[in-house]
Amino acid sequence: MANIREVAKQAGVSVATVSRVLNHPESVSATTMELVLATMEKMQYTPNGFARSLALNRSSTIALLIPNILNPLYPQIAKGVEDVAHQKGYNILLCNTEENKEKERDYLDMLIEKRVGGFILTSSQLENKDLQKIKNQNVPFVMVGRNIEDIDANMVFTDYYMGAYQITQHLIEVGYSKIAHITGSLNQIENLEKRRGYEKALEEAGISLQSQYIVEGNNEIEGGYLGAKKLLKSKEKPQAIFAANDLMAIGAIDAIKSSGLHIPEDVAIVGFDDITMAALIEPKLTTISQPVYKMGLIAARLLFESIENGQQEDGFQQKIFLQPKLKVRKSCGHENRVREIFN
Amino acid sequence: MANIREVAKQAGVSVATVSRVLNHPESVSATTMELVLATMEKMQYTPNGFARSLALNRSSTIALLIPNILNPLYPQIAKGVEDVAHQKGYNILLCNTEENKEKERDYLDMLIEKRVGGFILTSSQLENKDLQKIKNQNVPFVMVGRNIEDIDANMVFTDYYMGAYQITQHLIEVGYSKIAHITGSLNQIENLEKRRGYEKALEEAGISLQSQYIVEGNNEIEGGYLGAKKLLKSKEKPQAIFAANDLMAIGAIDAIKSSGLHIPEDVAIVGFDDITMAALIEPKLTTISQPVYKMGLIAARLLFESIENGQQEDGFQQKIFLQPKLKVRKSCGHENRVREIFN
DNA sequence: CTGAAAGCGCTAACAA
DNA sequence: TTGTTAGCGCTTTCAG
Numbered sequence: 045m046a047n048i049r050e051v052a053k054q055a056g057v058s059v060a061t062v063s064r065v066l067n068h069p070e071s072v073s074a075t076t077m078e079l080v081l082a083t084m085e086k087m088q089y090t091p092n093g094f095a096r097s098l099a100l101n102r103s104s105t106i107a108l109l110i111p112n113i114l115n116p117l118y119p120q121i122a123k124g125v126e127d128v129a130h131q132k133g134y135n136i137l138l139c140n141t142e143e144n145k146e147k148e149r150d151y152l153d154m155l156i157e158k159r160v161g162g163f164i165l166t167s168s169q170l171e172n173k174d175l176q177k178i179k180n181q182n183v184p185f186v187m188v189g190r191n192i193e194d195i196d197a198n199m200v201f202t203d204y205y206m207g208a209y210q211i212t213q214h215l216i217e218v219g220y221s222k223i224a225h226i227t228g229s230l231n232q233i234e235n236l237e238k239r240r241g242y243e244k245a246l247e248e249a250g251i252s253l254q255s256q257y258i259v260e261g262n263n264e265i266e267g268g269y270l271g272a273k274k275l276l277k278s279k280e281k282p283q284a285i286f287a288a289n290d291l292m293a294i295g296a297i298d299a300i301k302s303s304g305l306h307i308p309e310d311v312a313i314v315g316f317d318d319i320t321m322a323a324l325i326e327p328k329l330t331t332i333s334q335p336v337y338k339m340g341l342i343a344a345r346l347l348f349e350s351i352e353n354g355q356q357e358d359g360f361q362q363k364i365f366l367q368p369k370l371k372v373r374k375s376c377g378h379e380n381r382v383r384e385i386f387n
Numbered sequence: 388m389a390n391i392r393e394v395a396k397q398a399g400v401s402v403a404t405v406s407r408v409l410n411h412p413e414s415v416s417a418t419t420m421e422l423v424l425a426t427m428e429k430m431q432y433t434p435n436g437f438a439r440s441l442a443l444n445r446s447s448t449i450a451l452l453i454p455n456i457l458n459p460l461y462p463q464i465a466k467g468v469e470d471v472a473h474q475k476g477y478n479i480l481l482c483n484t485e486e487n488k489e490k491e492r493d494y495l496d497m498l499i500e501k502r503v504g505g506f507i508l509t510s511s512q513l514e515n516k517d518l519q520k521i522k523n524q525n526v527p528f529v530m531v532g533r534n535i536e537d538i539d540a541n542m543v544f545t546d547y548y549m550g551a552y553q554i555t556q557h558l559i560e561v562g563y564s565k566i567a568h569i570t571g572s573l574n575q576i577e578n579l580e581k582r583r584g585y586e587k588a589l590e591e592a593g594i595s596l597q598s599q600y601i602v603e604g605n606n607e608i609e610g611g612y613l614g615a616k617k618l619l620k621s622k623e624k625p626q627a628i629f630a631a632n633d634l635m636a637i638g639a640i641d642a643i644k645s646s647g648l649h650i651p652e653d654v655a656i657v658g659f660d661d662i663t664m665a666a667l668i669e670p671k672l673t674t675i676s677q678p679v680y681k682m683g684l685i686a687a688r689l690l691f692e693s694i695e696n697g698q699q700e701d702g703f704q705q706k707i708f709l710q711p712k713l714k715v716r717k718s719c720g721h722e723n724r725v726r727e728i729f730n
Numbered sequence: 731c732t733g734a735a736a737g738c739g740c741t742a743a744c745a746a
Numbered sequence: 747t748t749g750t751t752a753g754c755g756c757t758t759t760c761a762g
Contacts, residue, residue, distance in 0.1 A: 058733045093501040094441040095755035119456045126483045138481035140469050158436040326669030401749045438739035441754050
């Protein structure tokens with residue numbers, strides 16, 4: 045592994061010149077240029093990124109923290125981020141936090157030490173004091189999908205409260221009143237928001253909340269399966285289940301089918317996210333769609349804005365707010381309802 | 388952003404001592420230790436990873452190259468890799484190559500420059516000369532899922548040829564003879580292998596190959612959809628379709644359903660990979676399963692072995708060979724066949 | 731257009 | 747147990 049000095053010596057020029065052909069080619073004569081390039085080639089020289097980053101005091105990597113890479117939502121975000129990062133010549137450090145606050149903090153420290161250029165935090169569980177740590181180091185970050193007010197940061201998110209409210213309301217409109225909810229892990233604020241939306245919709249419709257209709261899941265297929273099984277054992281079986289994400293909805297569908305019941309006739313199911321799978325399973329899942337790829341894209345653009353223009357000290361943080369959209373498909377029993385109305 | 392010198396001055400010790408409390412705490416007196424730690428805390432000192440890596444000439448990141456993060460197969464591999472990397476205190480640089488050889492090469496160069504500790508290359512399209520570049524820099528790498536012989540490298544892969552052979556044979560056993568194949572992009576060796584397995588099985592059964600029964604897809608849902616549409620237009624509609632991966636099989640299922648045909652009665656479908664979705668769609672997909680998470684795990688372990696014990700110059704490369712497994716579910720029409728036999 | 735040299739922040743001899 | 751100092755490989759003034 046040759047270094048710049050050896051190349052310089054071999055080519056009979058100074059290290060400064062070698063450095064220049066790499067960084068300021070316009071300020072080097074054509075002949076020298078050619079000579080140096082050839083020497084590099086011959087010696088298989090690759091500049092040392094550490095040394096460069098150290099000298100320049102900047103890196104060309106950003107960090108992406110996601111809670112669970114196995115949830116198809118996050119690869120979409122990652123794709124969005126990657127698309128712009130690659131275009132900017134940046135690499136992505138991928139961190140899977142497993143919805144574990146400690147692991148997330150661990151990563152934070154490692155990454156600050158690695159001097160990443162910026163952070164994209166999705167569904168983060170970090171608290172204000174953790175974020176303060178990032179701010180103190182003066183490295184930009186943007187949060188994706190964490191819908192809280194009390195934090196001063198760049199954010200892009202959809203309105204979870206509203207999405208949950210809408211889909212619950214839809215269920216009510218279709219005609220159900222015994223509506224259950226499988227929540228995600230309740231230490232994620234997003235899931236609290238969703239529950240709040242669910243409760244609000246019921247309340248507005250004059251339907252009283254029933255604690256046995258709310259069960260906590262874990263955002264995974266299995267959690268939905270278990271949650272649904274539990275709900276089916278209620279004294280009064282719910283007519284509809286709102287799972288806080290599609291993965292759990294899919295698990296719930298599996299549970300219900302395997303109990304010999306039909307969807308939506310016996311129990312209706314709806315989800316949240318609109319992952320690809322949602323439109324492919326049987327019955328096709330009614331759900332709330334959020335433009336995830338786009339969120340990744342936007343988040344990354346926001347981040348690079350900060351990276352390039354420096355941190356805006358003046359507290360000019362952007363909060364980009366995307367509206368979720370209701371996707372009505374089969375699993376909510378909407379059609380049956382329509383049929384009833386017109387018969 | 389305080390540096391080690393400032394901390395040293397503030398604490399009234401030398402930089403060496405500060406460095407020691409970080410790297411060799413056992414060689415520092417308790418009092419000094421405490422003092423330094425407190426000072427670091429107060430000054431919010433975070434060591435500079437670049438400087439450290441430069442001085443030590445080693446990094447604590449590895450690179451993971453995957454062709455398409457949107458294919459659920461790869462997040463599983465990534466999870467396996469991440470699990471061991473995190474345990475080793477390493478971070479992962481994620482690179483999505485989009486099955487694009489040029490992009491892959493680009494990444495390779497960036498990553499060598501970044502002095503990553505090692506590479507995990509999945510379904511790589513890199514050629515020998517590219518890999519030679521890595522070897523010249525003396526950085527370890529392991530290949531996942533690229534089943535070729537002529538390369539001297541650590542590898543973990545399943546036998547694509549055999550998997551394709553098995554599932555095609557299964558189709559033949561069920562009773563089909565007009566069997567089509569939607570391939571993946573043919574510049575990936577894996578897909579060539581799969582096609583070879585398909586052809587071999589037909590040949591052995593005395594079924595002559597029909598060129599109109601082989602169409603090239605792109606490993607994505609959409610490619611399967613298009614491929615199936617095309618196949619359905621053949622003069623003689625195939626009785627069964629073997630899609631080179633599950634995503635395409637899912638696309639094909641969608642295409643067939645939307646043509647008003649039934650699976651497997653009108654056309655049987657089988658896939659390859661056994662992604663989670665395969666067991667959840669209707670009809671459940673018969674496919675070939677490979678232990679992807681485990682492959683990621685094993686690959687990472689192999690890599691760290693090389694990283695820790697240094698490169699084995701003696702050409703002692705490990706090739707870990709995993710057997711794929713046939714998962715018979717509904718989409719192949721196996722049950723119908725069984726019924727016929729027993730009636 | 732080119733070279734000499736200082737410095738980025740850290741680690742690890744070597745000395746004390 | 748601690749301090750001094752020479753690098754690690756690069757970039758960039760500053761001179762020429």
